[in-house]
Amino acid sequence: MASTGDLEPTHYPARRAATVALHYLNTHHGSPFRVFGLQQVHKASAEDVAAGGRKYKLDFSVTDWASGSEGPALRCSADVLFPQTERHSGPEVQLRCEALQQINRTAQEEHAFYQRYISPDSAVSARDIPDSYGNVSEEMQPFWRLARVAASFIMLRESSERTEFNMAQVASVAQQGSSEEQLMLEFVVLLHDFPSQEIIQWKLLASWSPDRGVRVLQTEWQPRCPHATKPPN
Amino acid sequence: MKGSVISVLVVLVVLDRLASGLEHRSYDYTKYHPMDEISTWMNQMERENPDVVSSMVYGQTYEKRNITLLKIGFKNTTPKKAVWMDCGIHAREWIAPAFCQYFVKEILGSYKTDANVNTLFKNLDFYITPVLNIDGYIYSWRDNTTRLWRKSRTAGTETCRCFGTDLNRNFPAYWGMVGISRNCCSDVYNGPTAVSEPETKAVTDFLGAHQNEMLCYLTIHSPSQMILVPYGVPNISAPNYDELMEVGLAAAKAISAVHGKSYKVGTPPDVLYATSGSSRDFARFIGIPYSFGLELRDKEKYHFILPENQIQPSCEEAYRGAMSIINYIHDKNFKSAAVSQTVDNCDCLMDLECKCDDFKPLY
Numbered sequence: 001m002a003s004t005g006d007l008e009p010t011h012y013p014a015r016r017a018a019t020v021a022l023h024y025l026n027t028h029h030g031s032p033f034r035v036f037g038l039q040q041v042h043k044a045s046a047e048d049v050a051a052g053g054r055k056y057k058l059d060f061s062v063t064d065w066a067s068g069s070e071g072p073a074l075r076c077s078a079d080v081l082f083p084q085t086e087r088h089s090g091p092e093v094q095l096r097c098e099a100l101q102q103i104n105r106t107a108q109e110e111h112a113f114y115q116r117y118i119s120p121d122s123a124v125s126a127r128d129i130p131d132s133y134g135n136v137s138e139e140m141q142p143f144w145r146l147a148r149v150a151a152s153f154i155m156l157r158e159s160s161e162r163t164e165f166n167m168a169q170v171a172s173v174a175q176q177g178s179s180e181e182q183l184m185l186e187f188v189v190l191l192h193d194f195p196s197q198e199i200i201q202w203k204l205l206a207s208w209s210p211d212r213g214v215r216v217l218q219t220e221w222q223p224r225c226p227h228a229t230k231p232p233n
Numbered sequence: 234m235k236g237s238v239i240s241v242l243v244v245l246v247v248l249d250r251l252a253s254g255l256e257h258r259s260y261d262y263t264k265y266h267p268m269d270e271i272s273t274w275m276n277q278m279e280r281e282n283p284d285v286v287s288s289m290v291y292g293q294t295y296e297k298r299n300i301t302l303l304k305i306g307f308k309n310t311t312p313k314k315a316v317w318m319d320c321g322i323h324a325r326e327w328i329a330p331a332f333c334q335y336f337v338k339e340i341l342g343s344y345k346t347d348a349n350v351n352t353l354f355k356n357l358d359f360y361i362t363p364v365l366n367i368d369g370y371i372y373s374w375r376d377n378t379t380r381l382w383r384k385s386r387t388a389g390t391e392t393c394r395c396f397g398t399d400l401n402r403n404f405p406a407y408w409g410m411v412g413i414s415r416n417c418c419s420d421v422y423n424g425p426t427a428v429s430e431p432e433t434k435a436v437t438d439f440l441g442a443h444q445n446e447m448l449c450y451l452t453i454h455s456p457s458q459m460i461l462v463p464y465g466v467p468n469i470s471a472p473n474y475d476e477l478m479e480v481g482l483a484a485a486k487a488i489s490a491v492h493g494k495s496y497k498v499g500t501p502p503d504v505l506y507a508t509s510g511s512s513r514d515f516a517r518f519i520g521i522p523y524s525f526g527l528e529l530r531d532k533e534k535y536h537f538i539l540p541e542n543q544i545q546p547s548c549e550e551a552y553r554g555a556m557s558i559i560n561y562i563h564d565k566n567f568k569s570a571a572v573s574q575t576v577d578n579c580d581c582l583m584d585l586e587c588k589c590d591d592f593k594p595l596y
Contacts, residue, residue, distance in 0.1 A: 011503045037533050040495075065534055132380045133265060134540030164506075168381055168536050190381065192536060194457075195412070195506045197399070197420035199381045 004054075007044040014044035016164045017056035021078035023156040023165070024093040025062065030149030030214060032113050032142030033106035036062040039073050052084030054161065062097070065145065074098060082161050090157040110210045113142050117183055118209075122175060124185075129170040143173050143185070146214065150206035151189045153216040164194040171201065182207035182215075188222070199224065262335050263544050265327050268371050271363055274334065275303060282341050284308065285354060292435020295387045296368045300435045303337060306358035314566060316449040316559055317440065317521075319362040322400050322512065324369030324382045325537045328529050328547055329453040333363040335548035336555065353559065356567045357448075360439075366400055366432055381537060383420050385430055393417035398424040401454075402508065403433045404515035407466045412501075412508035423510050436512060440519065449562050450516030450524040451555060456536050457505070458496045460484055460554065461526035463517040465501040465508035471517050474500075480561050481525060487557040491550035494530065523562050527551060 007014040018041045025036050043059040058080065061073040076097040083089055117124060129144045130136045136144050147170040155165035169190045176184035184207050191200045205218040260274055279286045285305055292300040306313060320333035340359065344350045353359075364370050368386035372379050384397030395418035402413045402423035413423040428434050440447060462477040464470065471477060481498040488496050497504050501511075508514075516524040530539055530547045539547065 008503070010497050010499065012505060128377045128380075130535065130538045130540065132374075132377065132538065134535055134538045134543070136540075166533050166536050169538060192381075196414070197383060199420070 004046050004048060007046055007056075009041040009044050012164070013046065013161070014041045014056070014058065016159075016161060017044065017046070017080045017082075018058050018060045018078070019164055020080050020091050020156060020159045021058060021060070021076065021093055021095055022062060023152040023159065024078070024095055025076065025097065026149050026152040027156060027214065028095075029097075029100060030145070030152060031106060031110055031210075032146045032208065033066070033109045035065040035145045035148050036074070037065055039063045049081065054082050054084075056080040056082075074100065082159075088158075088160065091159055093156075107210065109142075114183065114210050117175065118178055118181065120178070122178075124175040125173060127172045129173070140173075144170060146185065146206065146208060147173060147187045147189055149214045150185075150187055150204055150216050151191060151202070153214075154189075154202050154204065154219055155191060162195060166192050166194075168192040168199060176205070179207070182209050182212060260334075260338075262331070262338055262548070264541055265331060265544070266334070267374050268364060268367055271330065271334065272301075275301060275363065278303060278337060278341065285341070285344065289360075291439045293431055294366075294368045295385055295431055298367045300362065300365065300367065300432065302360050302362040302439075304358055304360055305337065305340060306354045309358075312443075312446050313358045314356065314448050315358045315360055315443060315446045316451070316562070317360045317447055317516075318451040318453065318555070319365045319436070319512070320453040321362075321364040321370050322366050322452060323454060324366055324373040324384070325380065326453075326455040326529075327373070327537075328455045328539045328544065330364045330370065331544050332453050332529060332548050332551050333361055335544075336552060337361055337363070339552055349560065352567075353563055356563060357559075358446075360443075365436070368432075369397070384422070385432055387424075387430060389417060395422075398422055398430050400430055400432050401452075401512060402510040403427065403430050404510045404512050405437065406510060406514035406518040407464070407469070408510040410466055410509040412465065412506060413510065421508075427510065433512075437515065440516060440521070444519055444521070447516075447521045448523060448566060449559060450513065450521045451558070452512050452516075452526050453529065453551075454526060455529040455539065456531055457528045458494060458530060458532055459504055459526075459528040460496055460498045461501055461505065461513060461528065462499065463514050463524055465511050465514050467502040467507050470500075473522060477523065477525070480523065480558055483561065484525075484554040484557040488550045488554040491553050492546050494550055496528075496554070523558065525558060527554065 018038055022036060022038050039061040041060045046054055046056045049055050058078045061075055063071045063073050074097050078093060078095045081092040126140055129140050148167050151167045167189055171188040171190055174186045176186055178184055186205050188203045201222040201224050203220045203222055204216055207215045207217060275288060279288050285307060287304050288301050289304055290299045290301050294300060320329040340350055344354045366385055369382055369384060372386055373382045384399050386396055387398050389395050399421045402421055405427040408427035409423055414421050424430055428437055460481040462481055485496040485498050501508050513524050513526040529551050530543055
């Protein structure tokens with residue numbers, strides 16, 4: 001059902017579009033020590049565009065995961081275009097956030113983290129972050145955030161007006177040999193889509209360094225072990 | 234010989250003390266509990282509070298487990314007006330059963346000393362099901378690969394071999410209209426037919442049998458921090474939508490006063506996504522005037538897998554929200570003041586016994 005014109009900011013069409021903008025923000029500015037979450041949508045509108053598809057204009061606030069949803073908020077505005085194409089193609093986002101450049105407080109932690117894990121014999125691996133009880137160890141926190149940022153590339157690409165993605169859990173992380181001074185990490189992430197309630201599993205290879213930020217090099221959708229077949233025994 | 238007999242007796246006494254100590258050891262409401270511990274806890278609540286708690290088995294799951302609720306309130310010879318709360322329709326939403334247990338603990342711990350809760354116990358019965366989808370909940374505890382299971386555990390068939398039905402799409406309220414999938418592998422598979430699942434039938438049977446007493450239906454879920462009002466189907470409004478929104482917004486305000494968390498209020502087609510066949514819609518559909526779905530913490534960060542250190546604050550705020558709703562409904566039905574007030578589809582003076590119960594709701 002098409003929502004056009006001014007949108008109710010608390011309703012889902014505005015929120016879905018803002019979530020897409022949020023994924024875009026995290027792909028560009030996320031790091032092992034910074035992940036943004038949506039705090040509130042202030043204003044939203046949508047219109048059909050000539051080439052087909054729908055364009056949303058949004059005014060919203062985000063907060064850093066580290067400071068929680070009550071922490072200092074960053075004000076952003078974005079244009080999100082959901083194209084109308086035969087085969088799915090990801091939304092296009094233009095984003096402006098105030099004072100983004102001024103946020104540099106995590107540089108020290110990033111460098112320390114980088115130095116610790118860039119060494120040739122570093123081979124971090126872990127499963128289930130968080131565990132079933134919601135625990136994330138101190139050591140795994142930056143990897144958890146990195147996974148969320150890397151997953152944002154996939155969530156952004158896969159989004160449409162009929163989806164609303166979040167990362168539910170990191171199934172595994174396995175450090176690969178560093179390349180070109182980038183930390184190389186293979187993640188398996190479990191994404192949750194609200195409307196379908198599905199858990200969708202993706203394997204991805206991501207690189208990170210303080211200078212280059214997060215890049216996603218490979219992604220592979222993994223059909224989940226279907227609960228269709230009866231257990232082997 | 235005598236020494237060893239005495240030693241044996243000492244050991245037996247100590248073991249006996251230990252056993253009773255284990256029984257009375259405090260239950261930890263800040264941890265997630267597997268189903269067997271929840272069942273033991275339910276027995277304990279009934280045993281320790283015989284004046285106000287009784288348990289009722291009202292159905293069976295697909296895997297043939299008893300579905301049990303705790304009926305809580307001052308015992309009465311005639312049926313009292315009632316409030317229903319169920320938790321854990323969706324297996325992976327562990328904070329929901331944790332909240333039901335917390336809620337029971339709170340009201341049992343305060344009804345003797347808190348005038349408000351005492352009055353609620355006098356005028357109302359609480360019917361509380363800590364875990365409705367027991368099979369699914371147990372499955373979500375099995376290992377790390379099952380934590381995010383949602384549905385029941387109904388076995389697949391020859392034609393479609395995946396397990397489980399989404400119980401919250403299986404209720405006979407606009408069943409199959411929207412927000413569902415006919416693919417049995419989908420997480421929103423609504424079942425072969427409405428009420429195909431024994432868990433659904435347990436609830437529909439009970440609510441049907443207690444329709445006239447039931448004032449309020451509350452169903453607890455997570456995540457997303459919302460208070461959902463009927464209906465899930467677009468363009469279908471409950472006749473008392475305005476009032477439901479008012480009550481929901483007041484509850485959201487009460488929640489926010491505890492730890493500052495904001496909860497959105499609205500119908501699913503507005504704030505979440507269109508759905509059909511939900512238990513919340515069914516309750517409203519059969520005439521229970523106040524029906525709400527509470528979606529607890531959090532939003533994006535932990536999502537389904539809320540850390541245990543958030544159980545306490547989540548439950549504290551949700552408790553205030555639930556109590557806000559329950560008190561509104563209680564005061565509307567029991568406050569003795571000579572005020573003429575429209576109740577549903579009839580007028581009555583509140584200081585006379587309201588004759589509204591004689592009328593079947595129009596909707």
